[in-house]
Amino acid sequence: MARTQGSHSQTTGPRIRTAAETLFARHGYAAVSMRQIAGAVGLQAGALYNYTPDKQSLLVDLMQRHMEALMTAWGQEGRGETAMSALEAFARFHIRFNLARRDAVFIAYNELRSLEPEGFARIESLRNAYEGELAGVLTAGRAAGLFQLDDPRVTTRAVIALLNGVLTWYRDDGQLSLADVEDLHWQMVRRLVGAEGER
């Protein structure tokens, strides 16, 4: 256990990102100073610039990592065979994945306005790709006669808004378990898209 001081470059980077994520989510990007982030990690502000060229890059980095992790995880999710099972998989996946990373999700939705144009474009295209996954499921389900929905694009956004609602109130120590919340929301999504009888 030598070397408890000095270089920690393998762990300092992640620790900075974690601290920044927590602080940005709680207080907002603009309200958090580099000194605060450094303090949370036990550094002086200047040392942060060994890990990020500037504050804005730190934000973009957090958002991009989150969106890419989301896409990757969804890519590895078993989809089932019908649009119905794919929709259930999406609903449950979205709740589970996002509840486990609430700070990142919160930032991804609330700090888009803090991004400069290049970063904004990058993050938005990742989000559109993710929404496109759900849109594909809904369109296929409608074509197969499984869903009765009026407008696939509006419904896509409605489903995501509905599922994201969970993030604003769910508490790990509350009355409802994660499984309860998944079940309740899957039922609501199922009804919302007009998938009545089945399953």
Added chain:
Amino acid sequence: MARTQGSHSQTTGPRIRTAAETLFARHGYAAVSMRQIAGAVGLQAGALYNYTPDKQSLLVDLMQRHMEALMTAWGQEGRGETAMSALEAFARFHIRFNLARRDAVFIAYNELRSLEPEGFARIESLRNAYEGELAGVLTAGRAAGLFQLDDPRVTTRAVIALLNGVLTWYRDDGQLSLADVEDLHWQMVRRLVGAEGER
């Protein structure tokens, strides 16, 4: 038309609020300076303090006015006689009212974290009162056998999240009219709460 310069106290206050609302919604409370707000109104920063004791009070004032206007407007809305018509009234009212005041809504949802404890408590109780209106409709509808919903509190939040989703993407110059959006969302809400046959 004398007096184009000098005292404008009857209009300056509202103009400051409007400018602050626009800027807070676009850039976030923490990212907007008093100088920016003053500039948008054509004042120097010091003059703002004739209208607000400090920046925080300006934010609280905006949020409180918005929530009170929301409650008042809903109070004047015709409710209909059944839980079904009350739910439809709520859905359409919520979309219409909030789309007309997107900046205020955006602030009300995203700047809660910027409030100091007293302001937070005041705004949150107003929000709870509003959510309670919808919860009452859902509970009554379930008791009357009109709705098949599993958990009234979860469903309340889900409906509000679903309706709020509109605010993130609707454009006045888009393909869908306000009436289209109201109709689509009312249909989705209707299905979501398990109100199948009727209407």
Added chain:
DNA sequence: GTCTATAAGGAGATAGAC
């Protein structure tokens, strides 16, 4: 890689002239 020190500028808020 991290520190201290510092540059250069912007923040919220106040005082006092007009």
Added chain:
DNA sequence: GTCTATCTCCTTATAGAC
């Protein structure tokens, strides 16, 4: 009511010692 000027403090980011 608004202005100018200013106080005090904090901001991002950099330079150079260790």
